[in-house]
Amino acid sequence: xxxxxxxxxxxxxxxxxxxxxxxxxxxxxxxxxxxxxxxxxxxxxxxxxxxxxxxxxxxxxxxxxxxxxxxxxxxxxxxxxxxxxxxxxxxxxxxxxxxxxxxxxxxxxxxxxxxxxxxxxxxxxxxxxxxxxxxxxxxxxxxxxxxxxxxxxxxxxxxxxxxxxxxxxxxxxxxxxxxxxxxxxxxxxxxxxxxxxxxxxxxxxxxxxxxxxxxxxxxxxxxxxxxxxxxxxxxxxxxxxxxxxxxxxxxxxxxxxxxxxxxxxxxxxxxxxxxxxxxxxxxxxxxxxxxxxxxxxxxxxxxxxxxxxxxxxxxxxxxxxxxxxxxxxxxxxxxxxxxxxxxxxxxxxxxxxxxxxxxxxxxxxxxxxxxxxxxxxxxxxxxxxxxxxxxxxxxxxxxxxxxxxxxxxxxxxxxxxxxxxxxxxxxxxxxxxxxxxxxxxxxxxxxxxxxxxxxxxxxxxxxxxxxxxxxxxxxxxxxxxxxxxxxxxxxxxxxxxxxxxxxxxxxxxxxxxxxxxxxxxxxxxxxxxxxxxxxxxxxxxxxxxxxxxxxxxxxxxxxxxxxxxxxxxxxxxxxxxxxxxxxxxxxxxxxxxxxxxxxxxxxxxxxxxxxxxxxxxxxxxxxxxxxxxxxxxxxxxxxxxxxxxxxxxxxxxxxxxxxxxxxxxxxxxxxxx
Numbered sequence: 011x012x013x014x015x016x017x018x019x020x021x022x023x024x025x026x027x028x029x030x031x032x033x034x035x036x037x038x039x040x041x042x043x044x045x046x047x048x049x050x051x052x053x054x055x056x057x058x059x060x061x062x063x064x065x066x067x068x069x070x071x072x073x074x075x076x077x078x079x080x081x082x083x084x085x086x087x088x089x090x091x092x093x094x095x096x097x098x099x100x101x102x103x104x105x106x107x108x109x110x111x112x113x114x115x116x117x118x119x120x121x122x123x124x125x126x127x128x129x130x131x132x133x134x135x136x137x138x139x140x141x142x143x144x145x146x147x148x149x150x151x152x153x154x155x156x157x158x159x160x161x162x163x164x165x166x167x168x169x170x171x172x173x174x175x176x177x178x179x180x181x182x183x184x185x186x187x188x189x190x191x192x193x194x195x196x197x198x199x200x201x202x203x204x205x206x207x208x209x210x211x212x213x214x215x216x217x218x219x220x221x222x223x224x225x226x227x228x229x230x231x232x233x234x235x236x237x238x239x240x241x242x243x244x245x246x247x248x249x250x251x252x253x254x255x256x257x258x259x260x261x262x263x264x265x266x267x268x269x270x271x272x273x274x275x276x277x278x279x280x281x282x283x284x285x286x287x288x289x290x291x292x293x294x295x296x297x298x299x300x301x302x303x304x305x306x307x308x309x310x311x312x313x314x315x316x317x318x319x320x321x322x323x324x325x326x327x328x329x330x331x332x333x334x335x336x337x338x339x340x341x342x343x344x345x346x347x348x349x350x351x352x353x354x355x356x357x358x359x360x361x362x363x364x365x366x367x368x369x370x371x372x373x374x375x376x377x378x379x380x381x382x383x384x385x386x387x388x389x390x391x392x393x394x395x396x397x398x399x400x401x402x403x404x405x406x407x408x409x410x411x412x413x414x415x416x417x418x419x420x421x422x423x424x425x426x427x428x429x430x431x432x433x434x435x436x437x438x439x440x441x442x443x444x445x446x447x448x449x450x451x452x453x454x455x456x457x458x459x460x461x462x463x464x465x466x467x468x469x470x471x472x473x474x475x476x477x478x479x480x481x482x483x484x485x486x487x488x489x490x491x492x493x494x495x496x497x498x499x500x501x502x503x504x505x506x507x508x509x510x511x512x513x514x515x516x517x518x519x520x521x522x523x524x525x526x527x528x529x530x531x532x533x534x535x536x537x538x539x540x541x542x543x544x545x546x547x548x549x550x551x552x553x554x555x556x557x558x559x560x561x562x563x564x565x566x567x568x569x570x571x572x573x574x575x576x577x578x579x580x581x582x583x584x585x586x587x588x589x590x591x592x593x594x595x596x597x598x599x600x601x602x603x604x605x606x607x608x609x610x611x612x613x614x615x616x617x618x619x620x621x622x623x624x625x626x627x628x629x630x631x632x633x634x635x636x637x638x639x640x641x642x643x644x645x646x647x648x649x650x651x652x653x654x655x656x657x658x659x660x661x662x663x664x665x666x667x668x669x670x671x672x673x674x675x676x677x678x679x680x681x682x683x
Contacts (some may be wrong), residue, residue: 015064015066015067016115019060019064019067020067020375022333023057023060023064023067024570024664025063026053026057026229027054027057027069027071027072027073029053030050030053030054030057030073031073031171031172031173031175031267033045033050033053034073034168034171035171035175035267036425044085045498046330047538048249054074057072057073058074061074061386061459063147070165071144071172071173072146072172073172083159084228085157085158085159085226085228086158087149087152087156087157087158087189088147088149088156088157088158088159089154089155089156089333090154090156090157090246091151091153091187091246091352092159092187092246092247093154093155093245094135094137094151094154094189094246095154095322095323095324095329096154096303096322096323097323097327098323098325098327098328098329098330099303099328099329100328100329100331101321101330101331101333101393103284103287105328105330106280106283106284106287106328106330107280107304108481109328110123110280112153112325112326113308113317113326115318116317116325116655117316117317122279122280123280123308123313123369124277124278124279124308124309124310125277125278125279125283125306125307125308126255126256126257126260126274126275126276126277126278126306126307126309127274127283127286127304127305127306127307128243128271128275128304128305128307129271129273129274129279129290129297129301129304129305130301130302130303130304130305130329130330130331131191131193131241131271131299131300131301132193132217132218132299132300132301132302133192133194133217133218133221134150134151134191134192134193134218134221134222134225134635135150135151135189135190135191135192136148136149136150136151136157136160136164136190136191136192136225136240136293137149137151137157137166137187137188137189137246137609138170138187138188138189138190138242138259139185139186139187139188140174140183140185140186140187140188141184141185142182142184143173143174143176143182143183144172144173144174144487145161145164145165145172145173146161147159147161147172148160148161148163148164148165148170149161150225150226150607153321156371157477157497158226160226161227162230162233162491163224163225163226163227163230163233164192164225165230165482166233166238167192167238167239168232169239169240169266169269170240171266171268173267174186174266174267175265175266175267181264183248183249183250184249184250185247185249185373186245186247186248186249186266187245187246187247187248188242188244188245188246188268189242189243189244189245189246190240190241190242190261190268191238191240191241191243192221192225192238192240192300192540193217193221193238193239193240193241193300194220194224194236194237194238194239194299195217195237195239195298195299195627196217196297196298196299196300197298198217198237198239199214199216199217199220199237201237202214202220202236202237206541206601208648209319211651212383215405215406216300216395216405217300217460220236220493221238222238224236224238225238227284239265239269239299239548240269240325241269241270241271242260242263242268242269242270243260243270243305244256244259244260245259245263245272250678252311253311254310254311254312255275255277255309255310255311256274256276256307256308256309256311256393257277258276258308259274259277259308259311260274261276262269271362271668272663272668273290273663273667276309283306285448286304287304287330289659290304290332290660291332292302292659293659293660293661294332295382296643296644296660296661297555297642297660301332302331302332302335303329303330303331303332304330305328305329305330306327306328306329306330307326308320308326308327313326313521314326314683318588319637326346328540333364335365335391335395335396336365336394336395336396336405337363337364337365337370337389337393337394338363338391338392338393338394339360339361339362339363339370339394340360340361340385340389340390340391340392340394341358341359341387341388341389341390341391341392341404342358342359342360342361343358343359343388344357344358344359344375344381344386344388344419345359345426346356346421346422346426347450348425348426348427348443348448348450348451348454349450349451349454350451350453350457350458350532351442351443351452351532352425352442352443352445352446352448353440353441353442354421354422354425354426354432354440354442354443355376355377355381355417355439356374356375356376356377356378356381356421357372357373357374357375358372358373358374358375358386358392358404359371360392360394361372361374363394365394365395365396365402365509368396370394370396370402372402372405373394373402373403373404374402374404375403375404375419376403376433376439377440377441377502378421378434378439378441379438379439380439381419382580384404384406384407385407386404386407386419387407387416387418387419388416388417388418388419389413389415389416389417390408390411390416391407391408391411391412392405392406392407392408393405393406393408393592403496410500416578421441425443425445425448425450427443427448427449427450428443428445428447428448428450430443430444430445430448431443431445432444433445442651446584447485449479449480452484452485452486452658453475453476453479454485455487455532456475456478456479456487456490457472457475457633458530458532459487459490459530459531459532460475460490460627461487463526463529463538463628464526464527464529464530465519465522465526465530466519466526466628466629467515467519468511468515469508469511469512469513469515470490470512470515470516474501474504474512477501477502478493478501479499481501483497486588486591487530487588487591487592488588488591488592488594488595489590490516491516491517491520491595491596491597492595493512493513493516494513495510495513497510498512498513505606508591520595520596520597520598521597521598521600521602522597522598523545523599523632524545524549524550524600524601525538525541525542525544525545525546525600525635526541526542527551527599528541528545528551528554529541529622531579531585531588531589532575533573533575533579534575534579536572536573536575539567539640540568540572541566541569542635543565543566543568544562544568544576545566545601547565550601551589551599551601554580555580555589556577556585557577559573559574560573561578585595609636610637610638610681610682611634611638611639611682612637612638612639613638613639613640614634614638614639614640614650614651615639615640615641615642615648615649615650615651616634616640616641616642616649616650616651616652616653617641617642617643617645617649617651617652617653617661617665618631618641618652618653618655619652619653619654619655619658619659619661619662620654620655620656620657620658620662621654621655621657622653622655622656622675623656623675624675625675630653630675633682634653634676634682635683643667644661645661645664645668645670646668647668648667649665649668649670649676650670650671650675651671651672651673652665652670652671652672653673653675653678654673655671655674655675664677
C-alpha cells in the first residue's frame, strides 16, 4: 500500500470527522439529532474503515477514538491550577436563608441576590483541560489540590467533546479548564448490572460506585464499555474574555459543545430557589439519573470573586442536600411473602429507621440468590436504601458490626401461608408455591384484578380484599361480581353507603376493554403494554386463546418468553374455566373499541405531568393508547408530546429544553377528536 494518502480519501476523512463531531453535539448536548442512529452508525463505520486502511491519518481527536487505549500500570497525578473545593452543606430552608443573609453581610449589601440553582449530581467530579480547543488532559478531583490523570478514560465518554466548537465567528479560548460530574444514568446502570449478572460478576451497589470504578480503570477499554455520561457545571482557568454571570457561562459552554443539565435555573431569587428545591424533592425519582440535592451559586461572577473562598469551600456556593436515602439499621428477622404468581420473596423486618423522610421497617431481599450474594443474616446491621416510591431494599451488610450471634436465612421447603410444596424451576431465581388455591396467591391475584390498569374497581382496596378472602366471600375472580350489599356490610369499617358504592363500582366494571382484561388476568410476563399489543393484534379473546405460540411470537414487541407464557396460560383448563365463570356472571369484554381504534396518535410518545382539569392520568393514558399512542414516565429526546396540567414540575422544563410539543387537556382532546 502506498504511503501517500489520496487527496480524495483525506478530504472524505476530514469531512466525516467534522460531520460526526457536529452530530455528537446535536445528539448529546442539544438533545436534537438531525440524523437517525442508523445513519450515524454508517458514517462512523465508513470513518473507521478509512482510518484502518490509511493509518497515516490517525488522529487522537477523531470521533472514532473513543474505544480506549492499552492498559496503564498506574495513574499519574496532576495539580489543579485552581483548587476544586468542596461545598458547605445545608439541610433546611432555614440553612439556605442563613446562607443568603451571610452573603449579604459579607457584601455589605441589602439588595436581593440572584442565584443559579442546579441538581446536585451523584457522580464523580472531574476537570477537563483544553488547549486551542482540543482536550489535552482530564483528571479526578482527588483531594481538591491534586487529582489522578484519567485522560484516556475520559476520552471514551461520548458526551465529552474532544474538539470544541466555534460559533458566531468566535475563536475558542487558548486555555479552558472545565469542571464537570461524570455519572451513570438509571437505565444505563440497570443494563450494566444485568450484563454483569449474566457474566457471573457481582453487580455494582449503586450508580456512583459504578461511575467511580469505571473512571479509575487502568484499562480504558473497560471504561469505554461502561455507559458513562457527563454534565459540566463550571470553569477553572480560562484565557480571554468570559461572560459576567454563572448562568451565561454555562450557556457559553453549551455553545462550545459541553453538555449542561437542562434543568438548571438561572438568575433566580431566593424564594424561587427554595421553590425549585421542593420541585426537585417531588420529581427526583422521575429523573433519568440520581441526584442527592441542589447546588446553589451566586449568579454574578463579580460577586463570586468578591466573596472568595475559605481553605475548603467557596463562600458563594452551598449544597442543599436531600434527606438521606440510605441509612444503617438492624435486621430483626427475615420472613417470606407469597405473591400472586406464587413467588416466595424474602423480606427483612428492620429496626424502624427514617430514610428520606419515611420510616422504613421492611425491605425486600428479592430472592434466595440475592440473600446469599449479599450474605444477609438475621441480626446483621445493614444499609437500607429508599428511592422515590420504590420498595426499600437492603444495599449491603456492615460486616464489621457482626457479633457472631447472627443467623443465616434458609428458604422454606413449604409455603409459609398454605403449607403446600414449593418449587424452584431451573434457570429461575424464584421459588414458587405450586398450590394455585393458596390464600396468599388468591389475595394478591384479586388485588391485581381490581387495580387501576385492570378492572379499576373503586373502593376495593387491599384491606377489603384481605377480608373478603379471609371470610370466604371471594375465592375467584367471578366471586367479585356476586357480592351483595349485605355481605359487604358485614366487613369491618363498611357501612351501608360504602357497601352500595362498592357494589355499584363492581357492576360498572362488568364492561371492559380486551387489553385491560388480559392485563387483569395476571398472565406472567404480560404487563399493560404487552396486553395492549396483543389486544390490538388479535382483536378478540377467542382469537388469542386459540392462537399458537408461533402466531403470538410473530407479533411485533412480543418475544418467545411472552408467547410461551400466554400460550401456556390459555392451555390450562383452570384458566379457561376462570374465563367461562367471568362470562357467566355477565362480564362483557369489549373488542369493538380495539377493532375501531383510531390511529390519530399512531407511534406518538406522550409524557403526562401535573393535574389535569377533568381527566385522571389513567383516563388520559387510556385515551392516548386507544388512539394508537404510547405513554412513558420520563421526558427524553424520543418524546413527541408533553401533556400538562396544573403544577407540571420539572418535566415541563426538560420538554422546553428539548423543544418537545407541549399540550394542555383542551388541546389534547382536539388532537384525538
